[in-house]
Amino acid sequence: MGGYSTINDKNFKVIGKPIKLKFNGITLSGFEGQSIAALLYSKGIRGLRNSKSGDERGLFCGMGVCYECAVSVNGITGKRACLEPAKDGTEVRSLDYKTPYNPIPPIISEYKIDSEKTYDIAIIGSGPAGLMTARTLIGKGLKVVIIDERMSLGGQYFKQLAKSHSFENKSLNDYQYRRGSELIKQVQNSDIELKLGNTVIASEKISENHLNISLLKNEVIELINAKRLVVSTGAYEIARPFPGWTSPNIITTGAAQSLLRS
DSSP, rough: OOOOSOOOOOTEOOOSSSEEEEEEEEEEEEEETHHHHHHHHHTOOOOEEEEEOEEEEEOOOSSSSSSSTTEEEHHHHHEETSSOOTTTOEEOOOOOOOOOOOOOEEEEEESSSOSOOOEEEEOOOHHHHHHHHHHHHTTTOOOEEEEHHHHHSSTTTTOOOOEEESSSSSGGGOOHHHHHHHHHHHHHTTOOOOTOOOEEEOOOOOOTEEEEEEEEEEEEEEEEEEEEEEEEOOOOOOOOOOOTTTTHHHHHHHHHHHHHHH
């Protein structure tokens, strides 16, 4: 999620540039590298949208699955605050139950069977499975691309510290974190292409060695081709409903892990 730790925490050092965004017209300060949800959470803001009954809803799963933290970002509705990066000058607003029609539809380029970008293998997901698959393919003479809707590699299990902060206490670098960091560096230092912040919205088999994959990023749809597709979308916890779970003060262990680690 990115950078929940405060500047007074002795375990972390703030390295991100100061930024300011507006939430429902109120100016809030944060740091480059934080997610919108992490910045708002660090300011004590829990309610991000309203339910049909008028109750506030907020961050719950912390990994982009539940959509409880959906907000409007610069006029575009339905954005997940836990995945959206906080940027200077961004206008964020909470959503009512009846979400208004998005006045800014995605930009769709002219449909082509043969995209200008063709890969031997496309990997969806950059968690442990996706990273290990990518590492195995390094140096094999194949054109490989990793696609992930998050802005950073590692997934939930290998989630790294947000770019807004750095470690002051090196003992917090446990084996799981270090292993993820090693894999990420190996992939980043290879010829594998990264398409982060991209959501796969469709995949169509054209022929035996030809798949069309449609990606959505920043309200623009891009088409790429691949001969083979590896789906490594990982796993997430199943939150069991219980009385009070919809309170914006309740978060899952996955969200807590995101806040603690990033």
